[in-house]
Amino acid sequence: MIKVGIVGGAGYTAGELLRILLTHPNAEITCIQSTSNAGNPISAVHTDLLGDTDLTFVPDLDTSIVDVIFLCMGHGKSVEFLTENEIPSHIKIIDLSHDYRLEREGNDFVYGLPELNMEAIKSANKIANPGCFATAIQLALLPLAAAKKLSEVHVNAVTGSTGAGQKPTSTSHFSWRNNNVSVYKAFSHQHLGEIKQSLKQLQNGFNEPVNFIPVRGNFARGIMATAYVDCDMTQEEAVALYKEYYKNHPFVTVSDINPHLKQVVNTNKGILFVEKHDNKLLVISMIDNLVKGASGQAVHNMNLMFGLEEKTGLRLKSVAF
Template sequence: MKTVGIVGANGYTGSELVRLLAFHPNIELSFLYSRSNSGTKISDLYPDLATVCELVLTDKPSSVDIVFLCLPHKESQNWLNQNTVSDDTLVIDLGNDFRLEGVFGNRNFIYGLPEINKKNLLGAKSIANPGCFATAIQLALLPLAQKGLLNEVYTTGITGSTGAGQSLQATTHFTWRNDNISAYKTLTHQHVDEILQQLNSRNDKEVTLNFVPWRGDFTRGIFTSSTVKLNLELSDIEQLYREFYAAEPFVKVHDRAIDLKQVVNTNRCVIHIEKNENVVVIHSAIDNLLKGASGQAVQNMNIAMGWEENLGLKLKGIGF
């Protein structure tokens, strides 16, 4: 059994990790860190965790084998500076502090998209978990980048309200979100640089990504549609994708239309490809809190520790 600490356990991604790791056969939850809710039982914040996890949140972390950082963006570096973490401890950061520049002291963070970095993740001690939109969009485009087939990409994507985090904002109020959608951070979303860093490292020419994200009137999930121009037959493109993801347990290429409900409450990504003349659209869907955050973090932990990749992640979609 490996001991685990979760920093920022009171947030959406942190509490989702509690739900996953409470049932992980190789894990013992040691501490749940929160400055704002120290002294409160996690089950008092999230009643669904009653009998599942009754740990009390603390602002005094202990020594553990694995620590997950579920902090607001740019806060992970501050926490690591203020707390002593052994070099032998596996650190998995779910924020964006180390996705572009992965060096912190003597730690070199590996970019944690398992479908492209699995070999580097094995035995890693520092992992930068990808962003949610970044995961969905990269999984939709990486097979084309690997063949040098990308040039200009136009992507739209819609995300659930949990993507905005737990802190209340004007755009997360029920009265604003319900029966409403809106675009935000058009062409300037923080995940664009992260996506381009990975695509350009594989594509033989520079990729341009024009990304328009949308806020949806649902709780969780991401659905993206990426449009590119290709002079290939649809059957050849589909074959390319199936070969690229043949050994990946959490990515499935479908030959018919996909739905968000297929992936909500799972660590899976589903992909569907459509083509009209030389215009190709690649659709992808994930759960933003699982494959887009906490589930992928557990997947990365499993790989780093040499365990079965889907350990603790055999989850079913909500269906209805």
């Protein structure tokens, strides 16, 4: 059994990790740290787990009882935690924040998008889990970059309110978000850096704009991204390109019909739809922002790091209605 520790156990991503790992056949949760909830039952915060676990939050991580640590804190907190705490080298680390996603001197984390870096993930000791928008958008663009056919990109993507985290804000509480949509961080979203980094990894020298308009949706979870680029392929050629790229990636499906968001919510799936319009190629990409866009992808990375079959513990079904 893989002994799992979670640091920052009270938020949405930690709650999703617990939901997945409690039924994972090869994982045992041994330590869930939360400074603000130390001593409280897990189910007092993650109420969906009432009756599923008797675990309680602890104030400090005990590294003697873990094989892997998931860092589920706010951006900037992972760097702070790893600076202040010496983690034994045999313990694997999966960070779900933004702190280690971008390449820089001294950063020894592997960027954990399995559909891009699977082999590197298998031998890694530290993983920087991708962002939710970044995951959906990269899935839409990786095959084009791999084929050296990527040009200027235009993306519009809408996300559920859980993407803003558990702490209520003026744009995430129900009375504001319900029956409402709005644009934020147009052309300047923090996930653009990791998206461009990955595209350059596949298409050396790619330096075209990625024009990204993020939208706050009036629903709780899920991301629908629509991307379009100039493209000289036929629709049949483009669909074949995408199906070939993802043929060995079990969580990504290239659909022959236009999908809808309920097909991915509560699952680790990514569903793509490719359609040609004159000289434009439209790619629709859908994921659950908390699962494939965060905690499910983190468990997928854990499976790869420990040599397990990729879908272990992640055969999750969507809610159709």
